[in-house]
Amino acid sequence: MRVLITGYINDIHVVRWCNALAQRGLDIHLATVHRSDGMNALDETVTAHQLSELGGIGYLTAVPALKRLASRLNPDLIHAHYAGGYGTMTRLSGVRPFLLSVYGDDVFETPKISWLHRKIIAGNIRKADHIASTSHIMKQVTQRLCSQAHITVTPFGVDTELFRPHYDQVTEDTHDAPLFNRDSTITIGTVKKLTDKYGIDTLIQAFALLVNNLPGRAFKLEITGNGPLKTKLQQQARKLGVAEQVTFYPAVPHEKVPDQLRRLDVFVAVSRRDGESFGVSIVEAMATGVPVVVSNVGGLPEVTGYGRHASIIPPDDPERIFQAIHEYLKHPRKVLLQAQAAREHVIRTYSWSTCVDTVVHLYQEIKEKRL
Template identity: 35%
Template structure:
């Protein structure tokens, strides 16, 4: 089966879909206005179009039509309901699957009536709509009522890359000298790094009173780059905990597994999150997680079994969750092993690719039968 992907080639998730589908026996063609930034399977035919920005999604239509006429795909799969979804709708090829990702559903439609109209029109044009999480599928259904179910096709993680069997010291932590809490995220307000720093400060204060020896070992490791670095650094200094925080900066995706191995606890206190691949990567690395109860994050964590779920923007709850794990380090190993098992059983790329292939094949079959 020939599949044409309309998606951002600069996203690691796009590349994983393309490579995964190709490795599963499909013939994949990737068309994008974004530059390739990750390693793409050499068997995938890649087209980078010169039409850039918001206007590019409209001006690239004729070129995409030409590519489709040349390769004659069995199906088109556009990723993102706003930009590439617009291109796919205007191209008018069927059968066509539209995969929604996150901000295209949670944020873009709220910008204006026109933005909402555009996304709704794109969703209605698709033969099948797919979502990475149930919460986003629910949000999509709030925009409009589709006459068919939204398929769930989650992002997966690679067991060979992120899999890890941790060895703990007698203290119950990875190191005898350090207790490392951390996150691997872009430094953007939506990801709540400021909430994490404030919760860490509260944890630091609480431990100083109850267990000063643990406080000396405490470290917050923040991996990621972004415009909020200066503000976050100032916040850490104002809370007098900057000496206990390491701002690592942005790292290549290939280095993420090594960064996760340095963490005793992974924390994601996002204000909005459509799915949360980082949570799966941490879990596969046997790293227990603390997450806010927003978006798709609670779908990925079994509370007090693979990690702890706290209320959004509740600094006290986040600090208490970190305190609970640090003062009962046996829970770190227990939750970490449980998290790995949960990810292996539900979110390995191989199974996620199979789900996507089933959606593509089903859509093609229904289209041929005139059922769409």
């Protein structure tokens, strides 16, 4: 089967889908209007096609090139990742059958900008032959934009062999973990882009509360990611008097993320907007056996089993983050058992192999309908 994917070549999710599908024997071609930054490489069996480089307008000027490419490749289907720019470009190309993956901000936030944005996004959804959504809550939001849309939930999966804890189960051997030992340093952390959406400023405020209110314990905060707010966040840490305990690491290739997660005793993801429809880093942390604290937005409660496998707190509430972590410190064995159950939940629900199976099956269904 030959599939033409349109998407941002530097998006780790686009790269992972392309590589996994190619490794299943599909002939995958990626059409993009961006140049690769080299952070996460495409598999050598994936063919990338550079269409245009004119910023936002590039999506429109690339339409003729996409048409020509599709005419030459004659794909069994075209799959656009993101309902905004790439969804619009793919819709205007007229190539069918057309599968559209919605990601989060494109359906949660973009339609709120103006009536025109809503009209474009809703139109792209309506014109697609089928929609793929990473979560059930985003499926509901997408259906509100276009009630007749045919939608399949296709979660972002996790390689649970790559993302695995240091230990296989909670036993007496885990009692040397920092959560059990009052003399050990507790490492709090997150792996996120340093943008306003992800609430890193709230995490730093909560960390300062930990340091100031629990003087008998030692803490450090590790923040992994790139973004425009790095300098501002560093200034915030200095102003709160915790700069020496806060370390900023640059973004790392996906295969290096497990090493960053295994350094943590608690993973915190406190996004402040519903646009985080799935929370891949949260599922990766759970797979790695790290206790998790998340905000009650978007698809984050869904992936954590609605509180069964994580502590869920309101967004923009550093006091509640502090309280959640403090509770973890008071009940370490319970927390590590919860973390173990969280990993089992990920294996059952978000195994990467199973998620790829879902997309391959969806491709086959779409192809057969055309035939």
